[in-house]
Amino acid sequence: MAARGQLDTVDGLAQLSFVVLGMLEAQAGRQDISMVQTRLLGVLRDRTPTMNELAALLDLDKSSVSGLVVRAERRGLVERVPSTTDRRVVRVTLTDAGRTLVSHVAARFEAEVSRLLDVLPAAERATLSGLISQVLVTQATSRGIELFPDTDHAAR
Amino acid sequence: MAARGQLDTVDGLAQLSFVVLGMLEAQAGRQDISMVQTRLLGVLRDRTPTMNELAALLDLDKSSVSGLVVRAERRGLVERVPSTTDRRVVRVTLTDAGRTLVSHVAARFEAEVSRLLDVLPAAERATLSGLISQVLVTQATSRGIELFPDTDHAAR
DNA sequence: TATTGTTATACTCTATAACTATA
């Protein structure tokens, strides 16, 4: 009984995760960008990382990030900025167009997930929020640090 | 305040979704298979669909499914079975190796998500389960209603 | 020598369009 209930929770959470990230992918698709490009723009919203840091944030090989950034740059969404202190280093930053685009996708996505949660009365939504926070905080702690990163879409 | 709380819920749910599907991807990666291959094997666990049905289930073009199945077949995970009633039709089925592999990935994934939820007392896990179910049921219903005219997954 | 990043290469994944073979 307990095991059964536990499994149901796992299954439901997995399904819900597919639905939620499917919504993000769909909204990104509307702006003709892929999930990984969306994640790239997402992490750049509050950072100007080096290529190496970007690779760590996105959990990709640096060579993969090279291609990713080339394609985003070609579309005018990001820019490479050479470091002045270390001439090997390049920092990546959002262009205005990139910032506008990612804000748009984020806003539409948040609105859509909001609608999804609208079926729950405010009190239950608050309960859900609290439960999710508990899980996330524990997860973050056990993973090491990174406790209060706002919307770190680099999550894995 | 209400809007803020709602946004927090949305954000938390998005983060949690990344964590959960990241766990699935990591477990699949351990068995050297991609997310889409995992989804393929997953839908085949209780179905033997035609290529066309598979395309609808995975929300992919039929040509994409052709390649997907070719690569899975090459690895001995699925098999093409020609239909006896309509010689144009091919059905796809799991091999024993494919079934073993997908069971393994699913079991590891479920265990990992279970551990993630272990921080919640049983009563709160049950509450979470109920809330998720409510959201999923509503989502399914609204999707079902929308899909009456045609079964085309046009979103993307 | 060690590092930062790019390039060469090979593979998966994806869609569009054209095709084959059935129906």
Added chain:
DNA sequence: TATAGTTATAGAGTATAACAATA
């Protein structure tokens, strides 16, 4: 003609290995 599936093609995304430039 219409449908089921494959193939040709082109492009994104990914990793490994080799490389250039800088430290």
